[in-house]
Amino acid sequence: MLNQKEMNSITQVDEFAEILAAARRMQQDWLEYGVNYVHLYVEDADGDWLETWDNDAILGDSLLDSIKEFLVSNDDVAVKIRQNLKDQPLFDLAVDLEECLRISREDEKTSAVRDILVRRLHVCDIDLLELANRLLEKLF
Numbered sequence: 632m633l634n635q636k637e638m639n640s641i642t643q644v645d646e647f648a649e650i651l652a653a654a655r656r657m658q659q660d661w662l663e664y665g666v667n668y669v670h671l672y673v674e675d676a677d678g679d680w681l682e683t684w685d686n687d688a689i690l691g692d693s694l695l696d697s698i699k700e701f702l703v704s705n706d707d708v709a710v711k712i713r714q715n716l717k718d719q720p721l722f723d724l725a726v727d728l729e730e731c732l733r734i735s736r737e738d739e740k741t742s743a744v745r746d747i748l749v750r751r752l753h754v755c756d757i758d759l760l761e762l763a764n765r766l767l768e769k770l771f
Contacts, residue, residue, distance in 0.1 A: 632751055660672075695726065696724045698729055698770060709719075709769075711762065712752065714753040716751060716752060717751060719751055728747065732770060741760070744763040744767060745760055
């Protein structure tokens with residue numbers, strides 16, 4: 632029992648040392664590169680992430696809720712999706728679609744929705760690109 636406590640404290644000290652070393656590297660990068668050090672740590676530092684920061688919180692639950700409501704509706708697109716859905720929960724499809732709808736570029740959004748439909752639907756005689764476009768029209 633005592634040996635396990637010693638091992639836990641050693642592990643905690645090691646984790647703290649790693650965190651402290653990372654913080655020191657960040658501080659050194661700040662001193663070396665100035666404000667531009669952020670480009671080393673943030674992938675999209677020049678993007679509009681700061682301006683759109685609050686949009687995710689506002690859209691968060693309401694977007695997923697509206698997607699779920701649409702997927703269980705009697706709309707012809709929703710019915711076609713439900714009829715061809717593989718043995719997977721409708722909720723999982725809604726979560727995947729929500730992620731796609733957050734993509735800003737329209738062409739990337741359409742191809743992401745089409746890719747999800749390929750993975751989640753039984754593909755037979757369905758034109759998935761057309762279905763993806765119709766789905767995006769209905770959701771927006």
